[in-house]
Amino acid sequence: MMQSLHTASTGMLGMQLQIDTTANNIANVNTIGFKKSRAEFADLMYRTMEYAGTATSDTTQSPTGIEVGLGVRPTAVNKIFTEGSLKQTDNPLDISITGNGFFKMELPDGTEVYSRNGAFKRDQNGTIVNSDGYKLIPEIVIPEDATDVSIGTDGTVSVVQAGQTQATIVGQINTTAFINPAGLHSMGDNLYVETDASGQPVDGTPGQNGLGVIRQGFVELSNVELVVELTDLITGQRAYDANSKIITTSDEMLQTVNNLKR
Structure with a gap:
């Protein structure tokens, strides 16, 4: 299986969490004393094909190496306790x-x-x-x-x-x-x-x-700022769409490989 399929799926799941968090913030925009939440993420481990500093000859070494990321994971949904109006x-x-x-x-x-x-x-x-x-x-x-x-x-x-x-x-x-x-x-x-x-x-x-x-x-009042939340909602939606496009592209590449025998 192409790694990009799994990597993009972690991105879609991450953006789903962000959109769910943003939706809850927007739903509580008029809730007295409500404190908004923020989804936080970190990149997953890397598949290392060549370490930085690996010798490429007797006198030279790789300055960067080759590392391929394996996606993203949620690390926290953090409550923001700034004061509301x-x-x-x-x-x-x-x-x-x-x-x-x-x-x-x-x-x-x-x-x-x-x-x-x-x-x-x-x-x-x-x-x-x-x-x-x-x-x-x-x-x-x-x-x-x-x-x-x-x-x-x-x-x-x-x-x-x-x-x-x-x-x-x-x-x-x-x-x-x-x-x-x-x-x-x-x-x-x-x-x-x-x-x-x-x-x-x-x-x-x-x-x-x-x-x-x-x-x-x-x-x-709630400390939710609608302009910020709507911006985050659009960003999350676009990122979700982009990750779904990666899956579509990877599928088309696999289909091309399968058609080579014909």
């Missing part, structure tokens, strides 16, 4: 992080998860939860008679209750940082869980020790 909503429980950090929440089974999506609500008990009802950690309860909710840049949550003029602090929103956020495991619903690659979570007060500050009344 902020959108003002004026909803007192919509909050965003300007800078480094994640919101920590707890699943019903006790698993701790992390997210950049700060579109929070109150449940039937007044507890601050996300759209799926997962509690923000540390747990914060807004009194039923609260007439105003204020969240400071340091995460301090204060409320003014009916019949009062002074604000009362009811909780503190902390954020969490990871040494390698790209190592977090994406579990869908804008949630991540820690892994050995992400490092241990480090909780802290927003605005301190490198953590970003809290902005009330804003949500963080």
